[in-house]
Amino acid sequence: MLALTMGCSGAMAQSVVVVMKDGTQQKFGTDYVKEITFIEEKEQQQPEALLLMKTEPFGQGNVVLSFAPATEAYNVVLDMYGPYDAQYLNTGTYNVGSGGTAFTVGNDIKYSYIDFVENGRGKVGFESGKAEVSMTEDYVYTIDMDFILTDGTKFRGTFTGEIPDYSPSKGVEIALSDAKYNDNPQKPGVFYVKFNDTAWSCEMAIDFVSKSDATVLPAGTYTYSAEGAEITFSNRSYLDTYNPSGHFTFTAGTVTVTENAGTYTIDMDLTLDDGRNARITYSGEISGTPTFE
Numbered sequence: 001m002l003a004l005t006m007g008c009s010g011a012m013a014q015s016v017v018v019v020m021k022d023g024t025q026q027k028f029g030t031d032y033v034k035e036i037t038f039i040e041e042k043e044q045q046q047p048e049a050l051l052l053m054k055t056e057p058f059g060q061g062n063v064v065l066s067f068a069p070a071t072e073a074y075n076v077v078l079d080m081y082g083p084y085d086a087q088y089l090n091t092g093t094y095n096v097g098s099g100g101t102a103f104t105v106g107n108d109i110k111y112s113y114i115d116f117v118e119n120g121r122g123k124v125g126f127e128s129g130k131a132e133v134s135m136t137e138d139y140v141y142t143i144d145m146d147f148i149l150t151d152g153t154k155f156r157g158t159f160t161g162e163i164p165d166y167s168p169s170k171g172v173e174i175a176l177s178d179a180k181y182n183d184n185p186q187k188p189g190v191f192y193v194k195f196n197d198t199a200w201s202c203e204m205a206i207d208f209v210s211k212s213d214a215t216v217l218p219a220g221t222y223t224y225s226a227e228g229a230e231i232t233f234s235n236r237s238y239l240d241t242y243n244p245s246g247h248f249t250f251t252a253g254t255v256t257v258t259e260n261a262g263t264y265t266i267d268m269d270l271t272l273d274d275g276r277n278a279r280i281t282y283s284g285e286i287s288g289t290p291t292f293e
Contacts, residue, residue, distance in 0.1 A: 005211075014029075014030040014031075015027050015028060015029050015030060016028045016030060016033050016036070024079075034274060039183065042054050045143070046156070047156035047157050047158040048069050048156070048157050049069065049070070049157075049158060049160075050067035050068060050076060050157045050159045051067060051068055051069070051159070052067055052163060053068050053163055053271065054066035055163055055164075055165040056242070057165065057166050057244055058242055058282075059244030060084050060085075060244065060245060061081055061082040061083050061084050061086040061090075061102065061244075062079070062080070062081050062082075063080055063082075063089060063166050063169050064078065064079050065077075065078050065080060065089075065163070065166075066109065067132070067159055068077075069157075071118070072117070073116070073117060073118035073119070074094045074114055074115060074117055074118065075114065075115045075117065075158075076114050076145070076157060077111070077112060077113055077114075077115070078094075078105050078112055078145075079099060079103060079105065079111035079112040080094055080098055080101065080104075080105055080106075081100060081101060081103070081105075082094075082102060083102045083103075084102070085246050085247065087241075087244060087276070088166050088168050089163055089166050090133070090165075091133050091134050091135050092133055093132055094130060094132075095125070095129075095130045095148065096126045096129050096130065099111075099112075102175060103219045105129075105131055107125060109123060109124075109125035109150070110255055112126055113125050113126070114149065114155060116180070124149045124150055124151050124153075125149065125150040126147050126148075126150070126185060127147075127148045127149060127150045128144075128147070128148045129145070129148050129155075130146060131143055131144065131145045131146075136164050139167050139169035140160065140162055140278065141159070141162065141163055141167070142158065143158065143160075144158050144160070147159065150247075153155065153291060157241065162244070168274070168276050171276050171277040171278065172221055172239075172241075172276060172278075172279070172280070172282065173275070173279050173280075174197060174280045174281075175197065175277075175280075175282075176195045176196065176197050176203055176204075176266075176280060176281065177197050177198040177282075177284070178195065178196050178287075179193055179194070179195050179264070179266075179284065179286045180194050180286065180287045180288045181193055181285065181286055181287070181288035182194060182290075183287075183288065184291075185293045186291070186292055186293065187292065187293055188209065188212040188213070188293070189209065189210045189211050189212040189213070189214050190207065190209055190210070190228075190292075191207075191208040191214075191216075191217045191290055192205060192206075192207050192208075192236070193208065193217065193286055201242050202239065202240060202241045202242065202243065202245050203240045204237075204238060204239040204280070205236070205237055205238055206222075206233050207233055207235075207236035207237045208222055208233055208255075209228045209230060209231070209232050209233065210230070210231065211227065211231075215285060215290070216226075217257060217259075217264070217290075218259075219257050219258050219259045221254055221256045221257075222236075222254065222255045222256075222257065223253070223254050223271075224251070224252050224253050224254075224271075233250075233255055235249065235250075237250055238250075239270075239272070239278065239280075248273055248274065248278075249272075250270050250271060250272065250273065251272070251273055252271040253268065253269055253270035253271050254268075254269050255267070255268045255269075256268075262285055263283070263284065263285055264282065264283070264285065264286055265281075266281065266282040266283075267281055268280040268281070
């Protein structure tokens, strides 16, 4: 509430005194005041706390996240697009748009909408607005939503919590089924081994660098080295995944190789170039015959 008082004293000019909510006053000379208009300001809508109900990753940076309040009076479904090679929800500002480009919330009502279940309004799409995504070091996300809906109404909501199925905390776990020496001649002591899993949902290669007199991959613990030092695996190593799709190199890690009568057990503990951990295993023979330059 504010109060207006008019004041004058003898020959002194009249003035308008505005008393603010906090008790402070502002004085204006009437010579400078043309008119006084009272406008009722509505208080800012507070964002409603939401719960994550469903996570649907589709690859190529696309994920659909579904939220609802505790009352489940409505459902918020966001068709979100991050960078093309994203394997988890990237932080940043996602603006409502046509979708398909990085950092957008798709505006196709078939995939992005609020379904007002309780009051019978049904599905309403997004006209404009944004979702601000941030994340702590412990992989706790905050998603602040501020949208204008296609019926002209405003919506504000917020989610804070983990997204277990689309987060850096999930990491990568793969059991491989096939291994083969590369057919191309390598430098002495180098063994370029390619792997895949049964479903062909991934392929990878490890470029082992061993002692120069080795004729097959020796047992040992190989650490990552960009320079390709002895008893390491080099930066020619990589991992490709296909659902969701991505190409990754390694920044650190170890590959432990044991061998018994030609049967290998290979345990990999790797750090991907996007910061996630990958635990990958293989058990079986390595087909093919290594050749050297």
